[in-house]
Amino acid sequence: MIIYIILILVILQRLTEVFIAKRNEKWMLSQGAYEVGSSHYPYMVSLHAGFFLFLIIEVVTNHKSLSPLFPLLFILFIAVQALRIWCIRSLGSFWNTKILILPDAEVVRKGPYTFMRHPNYAVVCLEIILLPLMFQAYFTAFCFTLLNVTMLSVRIPIEEKALRDATNYNHIFQKKISES
Template identity: 45%
Template sequence: MIWYTVLVLAVGAERLAELAVAKRNTRWSLERGAVEHGRGHYPPMVVLHTGLLLGCLAEVWFGPRPFVAALGWPMLAVAVLAQGLRWWCITTLGPRWNTKVLVVPGLPLVAGGPYRLRWLRHPNYVAVVAEGVALPLVHTAWLTALVFTVLNAWLLTVRIRCENKALTLAGAPA
């Protein structure tokens, strides 16, 4: 359980790094006239993602949930790959990446990196979904995986609609 706790805390530290990048990118975007959309869904998103990490720890420590190698190792690989995809998205979008929906009017859509795949319009959310399933299942925290997945599906529906509308209003094709 100790190594799993370290893993979850490492993911938490990664989230803090994301927030630092997002804060810097927020300044960049606002300096260029960005408009924020979807403020109402942002606090629930923060709570949900914090809950994922806390749920992983609580379910394993108080469950108890065993480590099942046949499930745990593949899920660890998926979680690591999800982090790789997430950071590929972040670096591809550069200063335009954010945890909030901030759109600088007139900027074209990014068409490089994982965004060059027309059939995969929101690759960052693929990473979020994969991690939301995989991270808990590394240590058989199936209840956390289930609850996060259901709530995240609802939240991503709201979020993607918001992003698509914001991009359309800004003049970029959604």
């Protein structure tokens, strides 16, 4: 029963994020933004939808129970969700599920973005591992971790190139590297 409650809450969270992303997309496009990497976006959406589908199938068909480490994994999962919210709030109107580039915009350098370039992707990676492990869905954890790493190996270089070409991204992160 707990898996269904958690999954419903996570799916509701994702739907809320889609609403936020659509609202932010509309604003960014009105400011002159453009999308890059649109060819891989449907695959990313399919990956995330497939993740939830396979997780449910693996748990239900194999009668999986809570992991003995569930309390620890759940606390980590909640911490990851807090980091997700911090990412979204830090980027504000710039947060999106698509790669939208607003030429000459100042790159956001606050919140978790002061510590790493792509904290939201770290959140997704951790979630794809933690959520299945809470319910002993090891096949889903393994397969979708590999699929997600593959997706991010395509997505992150596209995003970084677009940010370098159209914003102060290179300057901000070069400066950040030289400060450390």
